[in-house]
Amino acid sequence: MTAAVIAKDVSKTFQLRHSFTFRQLMSNRRARNDPSTVVQALEDVSFRVDQGAGVALMGLNGSGKSTLLKLISGVMIPDSGTVHLRGRVAGLIDTGSAMHPELTCRENIYLQASILGMSRAEIASKFDAIVDFSGISERFLDTQVRFLSSGMFSRLGFAIAIHTEPDVFLVDEVLAVGDGQFKKKCRKTLLALREDEGMTLIIVAHEIGLLRKLCTEAIVLESGRLTYRGELAGAELLIGDEADDGEFAALGDPAGSGAH
Amino acid sequence: MTLLAARPSTEAPAPAGGRHRLHEPGGRGGLIEVFRARTVVRMLVRRDLRLKYRTSSVGYLWAFVKPSIQFCVYFFIIGLVLGIVRRVENFAIYVFSGLCLMSFFNETLSSATRSILKNRSIIKKVWLPREIFPIAGMMVAATKFIPQFMILMIGATATGWYFTWSGLLAAVCGVVIIALWACSFGLVACAVNVYVRETGHVLELTSFLTHWLTPMVKPWTLVRDRVAPFGATGTVILAAYIYNPLSTALELWHLAFWSPTVDYYLELSPNLWTRAWVMILIGVAFLAFAQAIFRRMQVRFVDEL
Numbered sequence: 001m002t003a004a005v006i007a008k009d010v011s012k013t014f015q016l017r018h019s020f021t022f023r024q025l026m027s028n029r030r031a032r033n034d035p036s037t038v039v040q041a042l043e044d045v046s047f048r049v050d051q052g053a054g055v056a057l058m059g060l061n062g063s064g065k066s067t068l069l070k071l072i073s074g075v076m077i078p079d080s081g082t083v084h085l086r087g088r089v090a091g092l093i094d095t096g097s098a099m100h101p102e103l104t105c106r107e108n109i110y111l112q113a114s115i116l117g118m119s120r121a122e123i124a125s126k127f128d129a130i131v132d133f134s135g136i137s138e139r140f141l142d143t144q145v146r147f148l149s150s151g152m153f154s155r156l157g158f159a160i161a162i163h164t165e166p167d168v169f170l171v172d173e174v175l176a177v178g179d180g181q182f183k184k185k186c187r188k189t190l191l192a193l194r195e196d197e198g199m200t201l202i203i204v205a206h207e208i209g210l211l212r213k214l215c216t217e218a219i220v221l222e223s224g225r226l227t228y229r230g231e232l233a234g235a236e237l238l239i240g241d242e243a244d245d246g247e248f249a250a251l252g253d254p255a256g257s258g259a260h
Numbered sequence: 261m262t263l264l265a266a267r268p269s270t271e272a273p274a275p276a277g278g279r280h281r282l283h284e285p286g287g288r289g290g291l292i293e294v295f296r297a298r299t300v301v302r303m304l305v306r307r308d309l310r311l312k313y314r315t316s317s318v319g320y321l322w323a324f325v326k327p328s329i330q331f332c333v334y335f336f337i338i339g340l341v342l343g344i345v346r347r348v349e350n351f352a353i354y355v356f357s358g359l360c361l362m363s364f365f366n367e368t369l370s371s372a373t374r375s376i377l378k379n380r381s382i383i384k385k386v387w388l389p390r391e392i393f394p395i396a397g398m399m400v401a402a403t404k405f406i407p408q409f410m411i412l413m414i415g416a417t418a419t420g421w422y423f424t425w426s427g428l429l430a431a432v433c434g435v436v437i438i439a440l441w442a443c444s445f446g447l448v449a450c451a452v453n454v455y456v457r458e459t460g461h462v463l464e465l466t467s468f469l470t471h472w473l474t475p476m477v478k479p480w481t482l483v484r485d486r487v488a489p490f491g492a493t494g495t496v497i498l499a500a501y502i503y504n505p506l507s508t509a510l511e512l513w514h515l516a517f518w519s520p521t522v523d524y525y526l527e528l529s530p531n532l533w534t535r536a537w538v539m540i541l542i543g544v545a546f547l548a549f550a551q552a553i554f555r556r557m558q559v560r561f562v563d564e565l
Contacts, residue, residue: 006282014563074286074387076562084282098382102311114303115386 001050003086004168004200005072010081012042012067041067042224044081049217051086051167052198054191056211058235059221065204068221069170072202087167090116099157101146105136108145109160116164126163133189134159135182155182162189169193171203187213208236286387291551293389300388304379304396309403323404324411327363331356338477348479349522353416357517358476358510360408365438365506366467367401372446373459380565390558391551394450398443412517419521427516433536434512440543441505444550451557454564473500474507475514480529502529505539512536 016037042064049055057065070076071083098115099108109130113123131141134156136148145153169190191214193199205211211218211232218235220228228238294301313320334355339345348354375397376383376390383390413421453459471477483501487494501507511532519526529535 003282070384070562072285073385074284075383075385077286077559083285085285086282089285098386100307100311102314103307107307107310111303111307114299115382115388118299120299120302 001052003048004051004053005047005049005083005085005202007048007068007072007083008046008081010042010045010068010071010078010083011040012064012071012076012078014039014041040224042071042078042221045221045224045226046081047219047226047229049200049202051200052194053217054194054201054215055203056215056218056232056235057202057204057221058211058218058239060239062223063221064224065221066172069172069202069204072168073170085168088117088164089168089170090161090164090166099145099153101153102144104144105131105141105148105156108156112157112160113164116161118164130156130159130163133162133185151179151182158186162186162193165193165197166199168200168202171201171205190214290389290555291391291395294391294395297389297392301392301396301399304392305399305403308396308400312400320407323407327359327408330363331359334359334477344478347482349524350419350518353412353419353421353521354479354514354518355477356412356415357513358474360405360412361434361438361509361513362470362474362476362506363408364402364405364435365442366463366470367404368398368439368442369446369449369466370463371397371401372442373449373453373463376450376454376561377457377565384562384565390561391447391554394443394446397450398446416517416521421517421520424520427520430512430536431516433540434509434516437505437509437512437536437539437543440540440547444543444546447547447550447554451554451561454557454561470506474504475501475510480507480511481527503535505543508532508535508539 016039045064045068057068059065067076071078072085073089074083098112100111103111109127110120110123113126113130114120118126131138134152136152136156140148145156148156171190187210190201194201194214201214203211203214215232217230218228218232219226220235220238228235313322331352335352339348339351339355345351372394375393378397379393382388383393449459449463475483480498480502484498487497490497507529511529515526515528515532
């Protein structure tokens with residue numbers, strides 16, 4: 001199999017600065033105390049993801065999952081180590097990052113799609129498909145998005161992202177949007193893209209049921225270190241205790257808990 | 261978990277469209293990539309214009325309010341009350357041509373400076389060459405310049421302005437100088453603003469200084485005559501007053517739009533044209549330098565936003 005993503009000894013630290021003003025900085029310097037705390041978000045993480053794989057990125061809150069996704073999408077640069085990937089990456093880290101409530105649906109589609117890397121011709125040709133997928137009726141197209149329900153907003157964001165046809169698709173907890181029917185549609189589309197088109201899928205989600213449907217493999221992070229890489233079932237056993245504590249179950253949709 | 265031998269990262273090829281090659285995510289960034297991503301720039305500009313003017317009832321008219329009030333104040337206070345109209349013929353065009361150019365500088369600079377923080381939700385989530393944001397911001401600000409310029413042309417023509425090729429050259433050089441320097445300062449300022457959120461206050465100050473430490477409301481000869489008795493100190497003050505890009509651009513604009521409307525010969529400051537070319541060259545070098553600074557600083561943008 002060809003590799004889609006290769007991470008090698010990736011480390012990332014954050015400096016949390018507590019002082020912003022010059023006065024604070026100066027008084028800190030005089031008192032010789034370091035005003036910043038260094039947080040190790042990721043430490044020597046190495047893994048390889050094959051093309052067409054579905055990988056669940058698991059771990060507790062603050063274990064470094066989102067940071068890892070940001071490193072893969074290129075938004076952040078690792079302190080040391082390297083990330084390589086093949087093809088176009090769509091960072092569906094948040095649906096509709098560029099979408100603005102004051103703009104109309106039409107304007108939002110053009111803006112968000114261009115941000116995700118589509119050309120104008122590409123957007124124009126996929127416009128109808130995007131609208132169709134989002135399920136927003138034609139007569140709302142020129143209405144400001146703020147008049148739509150928040151569910152509609154997220155649906156539109158997801159519809160745009162999925163039409164960028166990425167080779168590597170990063171998903172961060174966005175599947176918790178929309179109603180059950182729409183979630184099912186998203187899941188089906190993602191699965192079809194992965195199985196038929198060879199799209200690589202890396203998902204951060206806390207719903208075991210959803211992960212079971214979309215992924216076969218898992219990566220588990222624990223305080224910034226990679227502690228498990230292999231079959232999804234193994235990861236489930238590993239963090240099963242936390243799941244039973246309710247953290248994972250809390251986000252579960254009806255379909256997800258049904259599969260439990 | 262086996263890690264296959266990846267290509268050594270240092271020799272990894274640049275991403276440029278290589279669909280089937282391994283590459284590092286993101287890209288090199290830089291002003292050239294902004295041109296490649298011009299769809300995004302266009303969409304961002306469109307978004308800002310829509311948001312700015314759609315929600316207010318008089319819309320685009322707001323773009324005229326600030327410069328017209330500034331113009332009125334300068335014309336009445338400096339011109340009539342302090343009596344500069346007696347020294348400078350057709351003072352209205354003298355002030356307004358300068359005001360157009362200075363608000364072009366100040367608006368683009370402040371819009372660029374705010375751009376990174378304003379678009380933080382995008383920057384944190386999607387990789388794009390980050391120069392896109394200050395550039396789009398500057399383009400939005402530049403749209404305000406067009407109607408002001410049209411008013412200037414109407415006013416100048418009504419008071420006897422006529423076309424000359426040297427005037428056209430002077431006008432273009434003036435705009436190029438301002439654009440280069442505003443762009444360079446803007447790139448540095450928006451990057452610095454991510455780390456130290458003080459830039460907003462500094463900008464208010466610069467906008468004030470650009471109006472008073474330049475020949476915008478008074479000809480340079482007036483300053484020369486006043487500082488002459490101070491000898492060497494006076495020369496230094498005069499040099500600082502003349503030898504800066506804004507003053508150079510302003511004088512070029514006065515040459516282009518004001519001087520055809522008056523009868524007497526406008527005394528140019530020493531080496532105006534030489535200075536114009538030098539300011540353009542330094543501006544280009546400064547832009548390259550600013551871009552290098554921006555590129556270094558943007559690495560940790562997402563950590564700080």
